[in-house]
Amino acid sequence: MKNKYFPTVLSLYINYFVHGMGVIILSQNMDALATKWSTNSAGVAWVISALGIGRLIVLLVSGKLSDKFGRKPFVILGMITYLAYFVGILLSPNIQIAFVFGILAGIANSFLDAGTYPALMESYPKAKGTMNVLIKAFISGGQFLLPLIVAFIVSNNMWYGYSFILCIVILVINGIFIAKVPFPPHTAEEAAKEGLEASVIEFKKQPKWYIDGIVFVVYGYISQATFYLVSQWLTKYGLSVVQMGELASRSLMSYYSVGSLACVFISSFLQQKGVKPRALIVVYTFISMITLGAVYLFPSPTVTSIGAFAIGFSAAGGVMQLGLTLMSEIYPYGKGTVTGIFYTSGSIASFTIPVITGIMSTTSIASIMGFDAVIAVIGFVCGIIIAIRHKQIVKEATR
Template sequence: MSNQLRIGSSIYINYILLGMINLIIALHMGFLTEQLNTDAAAISALISAIGIGKLIALTFAGKLSDNLGRRPMLITACFLYVVFLVAIPFAPTYTIAFMFALLAGMGNSILDTSSYPALIEVFRKRSSSATVLVKAFMSVGSTILPLMITFFMARDMFYGYTFFIMAGIFLINALHLMTLKFPEANRLEEPKEETKQDKKPIKRLIFKEKPKFLREGITVIAIGFTSVGLFLIIQTWLATYAEEVVGLPEAQAINLLSVYSFGGFATVIILATLLDRLFRPITALIIYPLIAIAALTTLLFVESYTILIIIAFILGMATSGLFQLAVTLMAQFFPEKKGTSTAFVTLSSSIGFITLPYVTGLINRHIGVSYVFMFEIIIALIAVVLAAFISYRYRKVFDLEVRKPVMWRNP
């Protein structure tokens, strides 16, 4: 196996495990409530601690990734997760468990700010596809974890075995990463003279003018926020809407979420196949929210379970992978600071994860769940406006007709 594929495999394995970690506290809530002598609300706060740790680490993770390189940061993230996964099943008090949850959140930020830039630098010709696949592997992890938990529960085995298996894989992966050679971080390729022997020149981005953080950067960061809103709100409230407004039984309402997740997995595979070949990330960032607006509007006027299944699948397809596309776009605008730019987009998504559930909860409490989806339509409209603006700036910043490696051209 080539060094390139080994790096990609290691990163994707980490994200399979991260897909499991995102659910592991919630799915072990009963065990942890008893172990830590607390209640479900406190365990929910434990999940929030992971988000807090993520925000803390974002203040330094991106810069360290750019300065120290991707490999040491990836290895650090693996070891932080090993500590978290081994410690939680043995945590004697809630305070100690909370501290280790903060550690897991820090590992998440370090993983993101090193993995996305590494994928972009390793798979230069297919960077958009490489980053979008992260979402697919996270979906694999979120599918595997319930099966593991069911296996151990059926045999009345200690719940911590799930944690220990994941810790073991992280440890092995960290040792494997130590043997790999990564490309130089943030290396900008120098242009090469094209010759007659160049039968298949590769289309690369060349700058016509230097992008500005307060213009292109802030816009992509805002897209990172809206991309989280588009899938998080649907994931949180779709089943509730189906039960309370449409009147579906609980089992059918939950089934809509499975269909939604399947649609998301399908679109990630489609994006990974077609991106950088047929269209650029910016195209998907415009088209997908438009599809979401149409599906959400239809959702508010139908009561047929069959049609709701179709809508759920379309919403899954239209709202998945957008965050990864925003990360790729940010790295294209600011290739000399990939780790730092990734940290900014991740920061906006973290703010979305913290604020949007609270805001939509208030909307549901005071005026009803239907208005939650009207709020979602507004977010989708904002996403379209942001994507249209960044598409305009994309054509201004990059010379899309030039077939040369990435370089700076003075305006």
């Protein structure tokens, strides 16, 4: 808290609290939106897929531009674009127009990522992994709160749009604040003047793009796909497959978010005690693989509820951010560019997963969870490769 960029960091995290709600707000209001747009769950899933397209359009470019022009412009631009998304969805009369605003949400997310992740690592260079993982605490906070809000709105026969209005209000207030706070320098020369560049990376040998770059790109896709699929379909899975009630099925997302929050703080504690991010990645991807297999094979209320917590813990508690941290250590120059590359692969998942699962939902909701279990197996394999390669390449990483 003595760091002069602490207010800046806090405001950046608040953006991701809203982002956590924004990621699932369409799926949580799926029935109301389907009725408004005269479509079905697959139609709403199609709109959700637009978020991935939006991220693909600008993420890589915005990451490079962030390295050139700084982080603050892209954070503010992301907030403005997110506001347009929330307002636009409320005003959209059909899925075609909603799809356009869904693209805006993806663009907004890309702008935020391009500015936020580098800014966090530059604000606290000795605690990059912890700062990146803490983003998940705020994302999970939003994902924990929103299902409860939507459940309250539905049970009281209120207008579904109030959940969107809440996001708009928070963004406006935070936008006024963030416009006034300073951001850390984004170049090595300026950072050295402030004494911020305290991280030292030494290599045993140079990384190879055809091995390390590719495995990080694949991992970016898989880690995003694993938790994104669950966040979009867990409530529907509880209702349709497990035969849970309305409130109980919506509560699954809250269990998922609590698990994610728990993992954030446990991961931060373990890293402070010297446990390396590469070890955590292997453990978490293994837990995801086992849990998703159990939820698919044994779809009971008890298994699904416990599984929701465990999946949130292992797949959505910052394992993707840990991957970005490790990639930024293997490729330490150009944090915005690294962020853009890593999350571009994740954005491909944000686009393709809703399309694939939307098609699958027309025949079997249960098969969606089996599909996620297969993805988790691939994620575990990638996690092992990343851990081995990081150990072989990085001699010393002082955070």
